[in-house]
Amino acid sequence: MGKSKSKLLPIIPLEKGQILLPGISLRIKLVHRPDIAALLAHLYSTSSSPRRDGDAPITLGCVPMGSPFLSPDGKQLITDGTDQEVAEIHPSDAEKGDLYGSGCIAKVSGVRGGQRQGEMSLIVEGVQRFKLERVTKERPYFEAIITPFVEEDINPTDVATQSHFADLKQLSREFLALVRLSSLLPRAQIPTLSPLLARRLELYIARKDIQDAGSLADFMTNVADCTHEDKLRILGAFEVKERLERVIEVLQKQIKTLQGNGRIMTLTTTVQPSPPTEVDRLRTILQQSGFRGLPSGQGLPPGFPTGQPQSGGEENNEMEELKKRLDDARLSPEASKVANRELARLQKMNPAQAEYQVCRNYLENLAEIPWTKTTPDNLNATVLTRARKQLDDDHYGLDKIKKRLLEYLAVLKLKKSVNADLESQIRRLVDVAKTTSTEDAAPSTAPEASEEEVAIREKQRMVDKAPILLLVGPPGTGKTSLAKSVATALGRKFHRISLGGVRDEAEIRGHRRTYVAAMPGLIVNGLKKCGVANPVILLDEIDKLGHASFQGDPSAAMLEVLDPEQNHTFVDHYINIPIDLSKVLFIATANSLDTIPPPLLDRMEMIQLSGYTTLEKRHIATRHLLPKQITTNGLGSDQVVLSEDVMDKLIMAYTRESGVRNLEREIGSVCRYKAVEFAEIADAEKPDANQYNPSVSIDDLDTILGIERYDEELAERHSRPGIVTGLVAYSTGGQGSILFIEVADMPGKGRVQLTGKLGDVLKESVEVALTWVKAHAFELGLSNSLDEDIMEKRSIHVHCPSGAIPKDGPSAGVAHTIALISLFSGREVPASIAMTGEMSLRGKVMPVGGIKEKLIGALRAGVKTVLLPYGNRKDVRDLPVEVKEGLRIVLVKHVSDAMREVWPHVHWPGEGRWLEVDDSRL
Secondary structure: OEEOOOEEEEEEEOOOOOOOOOOOEEEEEOOOOHHHHHHHHHHHHHOOOOOOOOOOOOEEEEEOEOOOOEOOOOOOEOOOOOOOOOOOOOHHHOOHHHEOOEEEEEEEEEEEEOOOOOOEEEEEEEEEEEEEEEEEEOOOOEEEEEEEEEOOOOOOOOHHHHHHHHHHHHHHHHHHHHHHHHOOOOOOOOOOOOHHHHHHHHHHHHOOOHHHHHHHHHHHHHHOOOOHHHHHHHHOOOOHHHHHHHHHHHHHHHHHHHHHHHHOOOOOOOOOOOOOOHHHHHHHHHHHOOOOOOOOOOOOOOOOOOOOOOOOOHHHHHHHHHHHHHHHOOOOHHHHHHHHHHHHHHHHOOOOOHHHHHHHHHHHHHHHOOOOOOOOOOOOOOHHHHHHHHHHHHOOOOHHHHHHHHHHHHHHHHHHHHHHHHHHHHHHHHHHHHHHHHOOOOOOHHHHHHHHHHHHHHHOOOOOOOOEEEEEOOOOOOHHHHHHHHHHHHOOOEEEEEOOOOOOOHHHHOOOOOOOOOOOOHHHHHHHHHOOOOOEEEEEOHHHOOOOEOOEOHHHHHHHHOOOOOHHHEEOOOOOOEEOOOOOEEEEEEOOOOOOOHHHHHOOEEEEOOOOOHHHHHHHHHHHHHHHHHHHOOOOOOOOEEOHHHHHHHHHHHOOOOOOHHHHHHHHHHHHHHHHHHHHHHOOOOOOHHHOOOEEOHHHHHHHHOOOOOOOOOOOOOOOOOEEEEEEOOOHHHOOEEEEEEEEEEEOOOOEEEEOOEOHHHHHHHHHHHHHHHHOOOOOOOOOOOOOOOOOOEEEEEEOOOOOOOEOOOOOHHHHHHHHHHHHHOOOOOOOEEEOOEEOOOOEEEOOOOHHHHHHHHHHHOOOEEEEEHHHHHHHOOOOHHHHHHOEEEEEOEHHHHHHHHOOOOOOOOHHHOOOOOOOOO
């Protein structure tokens, strides 16, 4: 609910028992009401001209009398002293303390005469609830400051509101059914209702959706026979949820009362037929005084059906419409069998039963699911060319995923051609069989042979099983937007399901029908929204999916969805019928594989999306991000110009990430700065278009974005013993970079000191490197004998700069070994050489990860030669072209290979005795 601005409004107190709600009409008797006469005289005297139909209606406030049995705020009933008699106050004698704290703004519809001569009534229609803030005048009529309340839209996903709304509709039907039944029983104390009016009320209630929950609650308050205190509490319930709870409580009391009275009554054998003029009499009653015989006796809301019923009955028409929807849905054989059974049950069921709406909702869900309806794939001769162009236009790079999708399209095209050939062969065999059966010669053997051949052809028909792809990569690399491009390229509908924060298994598989407010799961709801059985469904952030808890394991519920061998018979708990998901192209996205259970990961085809290089970011920014931000900020395409140097500076000095989200934000900041500059020049007294310069220089970046956020780690120009350049895959922002390893020695007794926030794995790498150097010290020429310990009279200190950044990972063993040999031998390591790789105690160099990111960072830092483990030779093939051309990549198997590359002209004393470790042949 939202409050509106307070205003002054004339007030009419209502008689005890009377209450006005929004959307309801009310008759207020004018006999012995001098306050209303004075109010109307004032309103019509202040009007400057006679009123016409098009003028704004006269509005006033209707406030009921308060109750001593209700707290001032209307929240709870007061039970103390309820047996005492309370004097009833006439509304014309009321004072401000006698009024209730809430009311309803009403528009005056007119003044009408009553059945008795001289009896006049004021007809008003409720518009909006308000809170009575302060009474400013009491005589000759009331005036007060009020605050209207605006009823906001209801969130359709609110489970509690949905449950209350369903309960309200069900109780309303039960109440009307009992009231209609009471018309057959000879009881004067129970309100009666004609079958025709009751049926129209039921149709009116059935057509309401959840957005009309508040108005339906007010309507049923007007229909039910509730106490004055109950009406006041419902009037004061500004929140829809609270209003629903109170009306449900009133209806439950009414139903219990009607059911109790019905048990002690006997049904008469004769029922008086309705008079032939029932429709005419009913229409007259509705126009004049509302429901005759109902307790409240007030008008109907707008939109109530008052026309003649259709021939054959509207209930039968609804059943026929539901049956037609089920037929149009083209259900599977099993679903059709279940639907027919449930439809037969529904036709025999009383609409007042609780199971009626549950069964109806189930059938409507069955009709909305696309069992066999599919989007036709446009697999013509140009499909591959068209899809490749679509993917290239939307995304730069990402060659792996583009290649995989084009393969899928090619397979679909080939399967379609094979199935088309089989169809033609089957039709030909069927025609031959028909022709042979009409001839006299051998009429018995030919049809049998043709049936066998047709069965063989049917088995050869190729079934389409869509792949289940998993795109893994850092944030901002285009995984989600890539799935949209895939749907566009395939010409299919697209639906996105966010799995982040899903903790309940029922959200995936649906709730069982025995639960209140049961509904299908996310997968079935996605199919209903798409309307076809072969959409592209994006399972976003599958690594954020919840794990086992007391609510089940949602990641385990995804196993059947994402298994190509099982998802053709996926069973939702609510539908409880196998649904074919094999035609759905599932694309899942994840930032990390660590939180995905291995069984779930095994069911998906993983495609790794690593971070973008500087060159790729420049292309993406120029082709996509910059035009998008220029349009977003209201500028023309030629009003912001960024050169390649400025774009590279923006990428390297102001963003440090794998994706491009922060880059887009920085480009947006530049565009907004230029938008302000352009607007100021355009708004000047003498605008001069030549004053505006669309180009942005490197110096302008400092003014727009501030000082550089990141200092690029560059290779050293001078070499010193004990300093080696290593490589890291993910530094600040997830980009690759170089890492300096510094080793210094000092007099001591063999102590090793490690600083620079090294992790456990890096500390172990230092220990392995030191052990290998000590073991081969004589062969390296660092000691005079095999028994000499080179660490006996010295201590070393290993340090990695940027001490605030944690460093860990098995990739610095070779660098530590070369750094120790450089320090002990006094030989310098060229600054243009960087290396990565883990080392074993035998000196073998083992492969590591993050090769692409490391080499991109090395190229950016000015490194010329990179030493990689021989086991990473497969990763070199996937490197960008600019990295391959800008770096000299050397593959090493043993630490001795790295030593020969670093010091090519140095001869080591024990070089011939080193054991070269080759790759295992097992």
